[in-house]
Amino acid sequence: MRGATALHAFEKATGTLGVEQLDLLILHQPAVGVFDRTIAAYKSVEKLYADGLVRAIGVSNFTPVSLRQLLDVVDVIPAVNQIELHPYFVQKDSQQMNAEHSIPTRAWSPIGGITFYGGQFGGSGRATVTDPVLVEIAAAHGRTTAQVMLRWHIQQGRQVIPKSINPARIAENFDVFDFELTGEELGRIDALDTDLRGGPDLDRPQPQFLEFRIPEA
Numbered sequence: 001m002r003g004a005t006a007l008h009a010f011e012k013a014t015g016t017l018g019v020e021q022l023d024l025l026i027l028h029q030p031a032v033g034v035f036d037r038t039i040a041a042y043k044s045v046e047k048l049y050a051d052g053l054v055r056a057i058g059v060s061n062f063t064p065v066s067l068r069q070l071l072d073v074v075d076v077i078p079a080v081n082q083i084e085l086h087p088y089f090v091q092k093d094s095q096q097m098n099a100e101h102s103i104p105t106r107a108w109s110p111i112g113g114i115t116f117y118g119g120q121f122g123g124s125g126r127a128t129v130t131d132p133v134l135v136e137i138a139a140a141h142g143r144t145t146a147q148v149m150l151r152w153h154i155q156q157g158r159q160v161i162p163k164s165i166n167p168a169r170i171a172e173n174f175d176v177f178d179f180e181l182t183g184e185e186l187g188r189i190d191a192l193d194t195d196l197r198g199g200p201d202l203d204r205p206q207p208q209f210l211e212f213r214i215p216e217a
Protein backbone atom coordinates (compact mmCIF):
# COMPACT_ATOMS: atom_id res chain seq x y z
CA MET A 1 0.00 0.00 0.00
CA ARG A 2 1.35 3.44 -0.86
CA GLY A 3 0.55 6.63 1.05
CA ALA A 4 -2.31 7.71 -1.22
CA THR A 5 -3.88 4.25 -1.25
CA ALA A 6 -3.72 4.11 2.55
CA LEU A 7 -5.75 7.33 2.68
CA HIS A 8 -8.14 5.96 0.08
CA ALA A 9 -8.59 2.82 2.21
CA PHE A 10 -9.41 4.99 5.22
CA GLU A 11 -12.01 6.93 3.23
CA LYS A 12 -13.58 3.75 1.86
CA ALA A 13 -13.68 2.12 5.30
CA THR A 14 -15.22 5.09 7.09
CA GLY A 15 -17.69 5.61 4.21
CA THR A 16 -18.79 1.97 4.30
CA LEU A 17 -19.09 1.96 8.09
CA GLY A 18 -20.80 5.36 8.19
CA VAL A 19 -18.37 6.74 10.77
CA GLU A 20 -15.86 9.58 10.79
CA GLN A 21 -13.28 8.02 13.09
CA LEU A 22 -11.81 4.51 13.31
CA ASP A 23 -10.77 2.90 16.58
CA LEU A 24 -7.84 1.09 15.01
CA LEU A 25 -6.24 1.07 11.56
CA ILE A 26 -3.54 -1.49 10.80
CA LEU A 27 -1.34 -2.19 7.78
CA HIS A 28 -2.07 -5.75 6.66
CA GLN A 29 1.52 -6.75 5.93
CA PRO A 30 4.92 -5.33 4.99
CA ALA A 31 5.69 -4.86 1.30
CA VAL A 32 8.94 -6.81 1.32
CA GLY A 33 11.37 -5.74 -1.42
CA VAL A 34 9.58 -2.40 -1.86
CA PHE A 35 9.53 -1.37 1.77
CA ASP A 36 9.39 2.32 0.86
CA ARG A 37 5.70 1.68 0.07
CA THR A 38 5.16 0.38 3.59
CA ILE A 39 6.85 3.41 5.09
CA ALA A 40 4.76 5.76 2.94
CA ALA A 41 1.57 3.96 3.96
CA TYR A 42 2.50 4.04 7.64
CA LYS A 43 3.38 7.75 7.44
CA SER A 44 -0.08 8.36 5.99
CA VAL A 45 -1.80 6.55 8.83
CA GLU A 46 0.41 8.42 11.30
CA LYS A 47 -1.06 11.60 9.84
CA LEU A 48 -4.61 10.24 10.27
CA TYR A 49 -3.70 9.48 13.87
CA ALA A 50 -2.25 12.97 14.43
CA ASP A 51 -5.43 14.47 12.96
CA GLY A 52 -7.59 12.44 15.35
CA LEU A 53 -9.25 10.46 12.54
CA VAL A 54 -8.05 7.14 13.95
CA ARG A 55 -7.64 6.44 17.66
CA ALA A 56 -4.82 3.91 17.24
CA ILE A 57 -2.61 2.61 14.43
CA GLY A 58 -0.81 -0.69 14.13
CA VAL A 59 0.58 -3.38 11.88
CA SER A 60 0.00 -6.99 10.95
CA ASN A 61 2.31 -9.75 9.79
CA PHE A 62 5.44 -7.78 10.65
CA THR A 63 8.37 -10.08 11.38
CA PRO A 64 11.29 -8.89 13.55
CA VAL A 65 13.09 -7.87 10.33
CA SER A 66 10.29 -5.70 8.98
CA LEU A 67 9.37 -4.33 12.40
CA ARG A 68 12.97 -3.19 12.91
CA GLN A 69 12.93 -1.46 9.51
CA LEU A 70 9.69 0.28 10.38
CA LEU A 71 10.66 1.36 13.90
CA ASP A 72 13.85 2.95 12.54
CA VAL A 73 11.88 5.55 10.58
CA VAL A 74 8.46 6.13 12.13
CA ASP A 75 7.28 8.31 15.00
CA VAL A 76 4.29 6.37 16.39
CA ILE A 77 4.99 2.92 17.85
CA PRO A 78 2.36 0.50 16.48
CA ALA A 79 -0.43 -0.14 18.99
CA VAL A 80 -0.51 -3.80 17.95
CA ASN A 81 1.22 -6.37 15.73
CA GLN A 82 -1.32 -8.94 14.54
CA ILE A 83 0.48 -12.14 13.52
CA GLU A 84 -0.30 -15.79 12.80
CA LEU A 85 -0.14 -17.46 16.20
CA HIS A 86 -1.66 -20.73 17.35
CA PRO A 87 -0.26 -23.82 19.11
CA TYR A 88 1.36 -25.11 15.90
CA PHE A 89 3.11 -21.79 15.15
CA VAL A 90 4.07 -19.61 18.07
CA GLN A 91 6.64 -17.20 16.56
CA LYS A 92 8.61 -16.73 19.80
CA ASP A 93 11.04 -14.33 18.08
CA SER A 94 8.23 -12.06 16.92
CA GLN A 95 6.54 -12.15 20.31
CA GLN A 96 9.82 -11.21 21.96
CA MET A 97 10.51 -8.36 19.55
CA ASN A 98 7.00 -7.00 20.04
CA ALA A 99 7.41 -7.18 23.81
CA GLU A 100 10.77 -5.39 23.69
CA HIS A 101 8.97 -2.44 22.12
CA SER A 102 5.86 -2.72 24.31
CA ILE A 103 3.81 -3.65 21.23
CA PRO A 104 0.94 -6.02 22.14
CA THR A 105 0.91 -9.25 20.13
CA ARG A 106 -2.47 -10.11 18.65
CA ALA A 107 -2.99 -13.66 17.37
CA TRP A 108 -4.72 -14.21 14.08
CA SER A 109 -6.01 -17.74 13.58
CA PRO A 110 -5.83 -17.96 17.40
CA ILE A 111 -7.53 -21.36 17.51
CA GLY A 112 -5.55 -22.45 14.48
CA GLY A 113 -8.28 -21.99 11.88
CA ILE A 114 -5.60 -21.90 9.21
CA THR A 115 -4.57 -25.43 10.24
CA PHE A 116 -7.96 -26.84 9.24
CA TYR A 117 -10.14 -24.55 7.10
CA GLY A 118 -8.04 -25.17 4.00
CA GLY A 119 -7.50 -28.85 4.73
CA GLN A 120 -5.40 -30.27 7.53
CA PHE A 121 -2.14 -28.63 8.50
CA GLY A 122 0.36 -28.88 5.66
CA GLY A 123 -1.15 -32.23 4.66
CA SER A 124 0.08 -33.60 8.00
CA GLY A 125 -3.34 -34.88 9.02
CA ARG A 126 -3.17 -32.63 12.08
CA ALA A 127 -5.52 -29.83 13.06
CA THR A 128 -5.34 -27.84 16.29
CA VAL A 129 -8.98 -28.34 17.30
CA THR A 130 -8.57 -32.13 17.32
CA ASP A 131 -4.99 -32.26 18.62
CA PRO A 132 -4.74 -35.07 21.22
CA VAL A 133 -2.85 -32.93 23.76
CA LEU A 134 -5.47 -30.18 23.53
CA VAL A 135 -8.29 -32.74 23.66
CA GLU A 136 -6.81 -34.16 26.87
CA ILE A 137 -6.35 -30.75 28.51
CA ALA A 138 -9.85 -29.68 27.44
CA ALA A 139 -11.36 -32.84 28.95
CA ALA A 140 -9.54 -32.18 32.24
CA HIS A 141 -11.31 -28.81 32.48
CA GLY A 142 -14.65 -29.79 30.95
CA ARG A 143 -13.99 -27.31 28.13
CA THR A 144 -13.47 -27.38 24.37
CA THR A 145 -10.11 -27.31 22.62
CA ALA A 146 -10.97 -23.85 21.22
CA GLN A 147 -11.51 -22.55 24.77
CA VAL A 148 -8.23 -24.08 25.92
CA MET A 149 -6.33 -22.36 23.10
CA LEU A 150 -7.94 -19.02 23.90
CA ARG A 151 -6.99 -19.41 27.60
CA TRP A 152 -3.43 -20.30 26.58
CA HIS A 153 -3.16 -17.01 24.67
CA ILE A 154 -4.82 -14.89 27.33
CA GLN A 155 -2.76 -16.32 30.18
CA GLN A 156 0.40 -15.56 28.18
CA GLY A 157 -0.70 -11.95 27.60
CA ARG A 158 -1.77 -12.08 23.96
CA GLN A 159 -4.81 -10.53 22.33
CA VAL A 160 -7.09 -12.91 20.39
CA ILE A 161 -9.56 -12.47 17.54
CA PRO A 162 -11.26 -15.86 16.97
CA LYS A 163 -13.71 -15.84 14.09
CA SER A 164 -16.99 -17.75 13.92
CA ILE A 165 -20.23 -17.38 11.99
CA ASN A 166 -21.93 -19.71 14.49
CA PRO A 167 -23.67 -17.95 17.45
CA ALA A 168 -23.09 -20.89 19.82
CA ARG A 169 -19.36 -20.90 19.01
CA ILE A 170 -19.13 -17.13 19.37
CA ALA A 171 -20.60 -17.51 22.88
CA GLU A 172 -18.26 -20.44 23.57
CA ASN A 173 -15.25 -18.37 22.50
CA PHE A 174 -16.18 -15.60 24.96
CA ASP A 175 -16.76 -18.05 27.79
CA VAL A 176 -13.13 -18.43 28.83
CA PHE A 177 -12.79 -16.30 31.94
CA ASP A 178 -13.75 -18.76 34.68
CA PHE A 179 -11.06 -21.41 34.42
CA GLU A 180 -7.27 -21.43 34.44
CA LEU A 181 -4.65 -23.62 32.82
CA THR A 182 -1.74 -24.79 34.95
CA GLY A 183 1.87 -23.91 34.14
CA GLU A 184 2.42 -27.50 33.11
CA GLU A 185 -0.53 -27.35 30.70
CA LEU A 186 0.72 -24.09 29.20
CA GLY A 187 4.11 -25.76 28.68
CA ARG A 188 2.54 -28.78 26.97
CA ILE A 189 0.72 -26.47 24.55
CA ASP A 190 3.90 -24.44 23.90
CA ALA A 191 5.62 -27.72 23.02
CA LEU A 192 3.17 -28.32 20.14
CA ASP A 193 4.98 -25.64 18.08
CA THR A 194 6.04 -27.00 14.68
CA ASP A 195 7.75 -23.78 13.51
CA LEU A 196 5.71 -24.17 10.30
CA ARG A 197 3.42 -21.36 9.30
CA GLY A 198 0.05 -21.77 7.61
CA GLY A 199 0.22 -18.38 5.88
CA PRO A 200 2.89 -16.94 3.61
CA ASP A 201 6.44 -16.20 4.77
CA LEU A 202 6.40 -12.44 5.07
CA ASP A 203 10.17 -12.04 5.08
CA ARG A 204 9.99 -12.96 1.38
CA PRO A 205 8.54 -10.76 -1.35
CA GLN A 206 4.86 -11.52 -2.02
CA PRO A 207 4.25 -9.78 -5.37
CA GLN A 208 0.84 -11.43 -5.73
CA PHE A 209 -0.40 -9.35 -2.78
CA LEU A 210 0.95 -6.14 -4.27
CA GLU A 211 -0.92 -6.80 -7.51
CA PHE A 212 -4.09 -7.92 -5.73
CA ARG A 213 -7.11 -5.87 -6.80
CA ILE A 214 -10.28 -5.55 -4.71
CA PRO A 215 -12.99 -4.55 -7.22
CA GLU A 216 -15.14 -2.65 -4.73
CA ALA A 217 -12.16 -0.68 -3.46
Ligand SMILES: NC(=O)c1ccc[n+]([C@@H]2O[C@H](COP(=O)([O-])OP(=O)(O)OC[C@H]3O[C@@H](n4cnc5c(N)ncnc54)[C@H](OP(=O)(O)O)[C@@H]3O)[C@@H](O)[C@H]2O)c1
Residues within 6 Å of the ligand: 028, 060, 061, 082, 107, 108, 109, 110, 111, 112, 113, 114, 117, 129, 144, 146, 147, 161, 162, 163, 164, 165, 166, 169, 170, 172, 173
Ligand atom coordinates in the same frame (compact mmCIF):
# COMPACT_ATOMS: atom_id res chain seq x y z
N1 LIG B 1 -3.91 -10.22 9.44
C1 LIG B 1 -3.94 -11.32 8.72
O1 LIG B 1 -3.11 -11.54 7.84
C2 LIG B 1 -5.00 -12.35 8.97
C3 LIG B 1 -4.92 -13.60 8.35
C4 LIG B 1 -5.91 -14.55 8.61
C5 LIG B 1 -6.97 -14.23 9.46
N2 LIG B 1 -7.02 -13.00 10.02
C6 LIG B 1 -8.14 -12.64 10.90
O2 LIG B 1 -8.05 -13.39 12.09
C7 LIG B 1 -9.36 -13.72 12.56
C8 LIG B 1 -9.40 -15.17 12.97
O3 LIG B 1 -8.56 -15.97 12.20
P1 LIG B 1 -9.05 -17.23 11.35
O4 LIG B 1 -10.43 -17.05 10.90
O5 LIG B 1 -7.99 -17.47 10.36
O6 LIG B 1 -8.94 -18.46 12.37
P2 LIG B 1 -9.58 -18.88 13.76
O7 LIG B 1 -10.38 -17.80 14.38
O8 LIG B 1 -8.47 -19.51 14.52
O9 LIG B 1 -10.54 -20.08 13.30
C9 LIG B 1 -11.70 -19.84 12.57
C10 LIG B 1 -12.25 -21.21 12.18
O10 LIG B 1 -12.57 -21.94 13.37
C11 LIG B 1 -13.96 -22.24 13.41
N3 LIG B 1 -14.36 -22.03 14.81
C12 LIG B 1 -14.57 -20.85 15.44
N4 LIG B 1 -14.85 -21.05 16.72
C13 LIG B 1 -14.81 -22.40 16.92
C14 LIG B 1 -15.01 -23.24 18.04
N5 LIG B 1 -15.33 -22.72 19.23
N6 LIG B 1 -14.88 -24.58 17.87
C15 LIG B 1 -14.55 -25.11 16.67
N7 LIG B 1 -14.35 -24.36 15.57
C16 LIG B 1 -14.48 -23.02 15.70
C17 LIG B 1 -14.60 -21.30 12.41
O11 LIG B 1 -15.71 -21.91 11.82
P3 LIG B 1 -17.20 -21.28 11.97
O12 LIG B 1 -17.16 -19.86 11.52
O13 LIG B 1 -18.03 -22.17 11.09
O14 LIG B 1 -17.55 -21.41 13.44
C18 LIG B 1 -13.50 -21.14 11.36
O15 LIG B 1 -13.47 -22.24 10.47
C19 LIG B 1 -10.33 -13.39 11.42
O16 LIG B 1 -11.09 -12.27 11.84
C20 LIG B 1 -9.46 -13.01 10.25
O17 LIG B 1 -9.94 -11.91 9.51
C21 LIG B 1 -6.06 -12.05 9.81
